[in-house]
Amino acid sequence: MSTIDELRRSLGSAGTDESADWSALVAGGIGLVCLLGAFGSFLLNTGLTAVFLLGLVLVVAYGWYAHQAETAKSLTFVATASTIVTMGLIVVFIFREALPMIQQEGVSLVTDTSPPLWDTSDAVYSLTPLMWGTFVTTVIAMAIAGPLGVAGALFISEIAPGWLREVVKPGIEILAGIPSIVYGFLGLTVINTYFADSDVLGLAGLGSLFAVGLMIGLMALPTVVSVAEDALASVPESMKSGSLALGSTDWQTMTDITIPAAFSGISAAVLLGVGRAIGETMAATVMLGNIVEFPDPIYDVFGNSITLTSAIASQYGDAGEVQLTALFAAGVVLFVTVLAISVGSQVIEARMEHELGGQR
Template sequence: MDSFTDTAVGGLEARAERYSGRVRTFVSETDSGALAVVALSMGSLLLAFAGFLLASSVAAVPFGVFVLSTGYGWVRHQALIARAVTFAMTTVTLVTLGLIIVFIFVESIAAFQYESMTVFGVSVPGAGMFVQTRWDAVSDPVRYSLVPMIHGTAMVTAIATLVAAPLGVAAALFISEIAPPVVREAVKPGIEILAGIPSIVYGFIGFTIINPWAGEEFALNGGSTYLFVGIVVGLMALPTVVSVAEDALTSVPDAMKDGSLALGATEWQSMTSITLPAAFSGVSAAVLLGVGRAIGETMAATVMLAGVQKVPEPITNVFYGYETLTSLIAANYGNASGVQESALFAAGVVLFVTVLCLSVASQYIEARMRRRLGGEQA
């Protein structure tokens, strides 16, 4: 018993010595000279960032000071300067993101004010954008309705989801549960290569091959259809769905699968009854991320669609393709001005809010999966 106590006390003393050594190291690093270097580095970075935002010609001076002071601090006080620089870079990233969001919303105010409507005696800014169905930047008065583009975005996204979700989940299940290691090592990189192909390549293939074929086979003028645009965008979203879903399926504990097999279940029954339900939250998050990719796709939709701001008749007709929110912005930002330019920013606001909601939902679902697999209470 005494030897056990001595061993435990010795272990505690060793840990205390290591901890005190780290404290002494940190204190030695945070002397006045080190703090001065950190203050100079961070202050010059702040001035350089402010000069960049103000488009100042002297912004390079504080940036040069930041580089020199950081280099000196890295040599003399590496641990402290590393903490300070990483914190500063994170802060700059968050501030930049916040400024972009504020800029988009501020630039869209004019369009929301122009398309105000009175509802039950109350003026609602931007209500006309979501009630009317006419986008006309030429006639008098001009109208900027986002309904046709929201409809086109919803159509393309729904078709892309119907393509990417089942194919992506099936591929992820094959890679994680069925394929032998040799096949897995070959298939997974091949699927991820699809994510590296530029979207303009997909759009160009769709414009030169799919659209003419669709126009000939279905007697369509130009061959522009939401159906084939959705298929192309679904193939583009496929690597995202496969990658995230495969990670979710792989994270299911082996003990759950082995227990199912030990009770007499087949491999297919274990996959459908144990693996998929356990990873359902992660698979759902993968599908939502794929949907977010489909909503934000620009070049394929811009190249393959007709670029006409109207709602097809009937609204469920997938064999006509006119415009989406992203293709509207890409096709008109170069020559837009005034309220029309503000209306394009309003379309960006709709896209941003939609993708943000999907991202938050996917993060929530993924966190729920971690809690479930980790045995924590939701």
């Protein structure tokens, strides 16, 4: 009798598992339909988005109650796929909106340097002064944030005593969270005013590429310090101890062991700072005069000009249809630039890991 009872129980549990699988499959199918329906309704603006979202919430609630593991896996997959799809839609939208200007101006959009460069009345647009302003401010910013950031990371990770490290590192991370408009306002009221009132410089008006680069460098500094310090801290202590045991000084250990071993992370930190500098909007918009022309002479870093981000922020509000496509073209240039920097950082990191890992 016991064998028969066990067989009945096993058959019953098998039936229960089969019904549970079917209910999970049905719930997943309904959830997928609701998700796709909400997405399609949002794109078509049919007004049914809220209905589909409510259905999705109910299906997820049921799944979390009855099939928690399967629901968690599905939600993580949906979150990842949604990120990729959203990114793809943003890219498609930016390129689609910029396409008329790209077709109108062609290569001259990013190569023309002869005036007029930006004339809304005649629908003439060239991004070269915007690109030059972005390039100059980024170079100045990274000349400040790069060396100072790496030096600060070395001090925190290798030199500072423990009690000081516990104070300085959170302070630097707090600086990274200060809104950019605050930095921009400080730059406008302090740095711009100083450059204009200084007996040495005595600039004719408020705003200069050097002042913006200086402020953006200070803004990018906490990011570079924080990421580079994490990279330096990840170097195994045995490598440093071995160097010291062989008679190397602390400075030789840092320059010959710690920095090369963490170079991929340090380079990623600097490139993150570059991305922050290129994409900075509010500080450049507030501090610059937003004049769409080259400085005179072009290498005058104390001249007033404009950047890609400040042009978008300052002109999109009252831009006409053609001008708006030009601003979208500026967004395309920014996107391609940041994408190239990101790919470059990945290549550098992979190469350093390959070399430091002893692979040839």
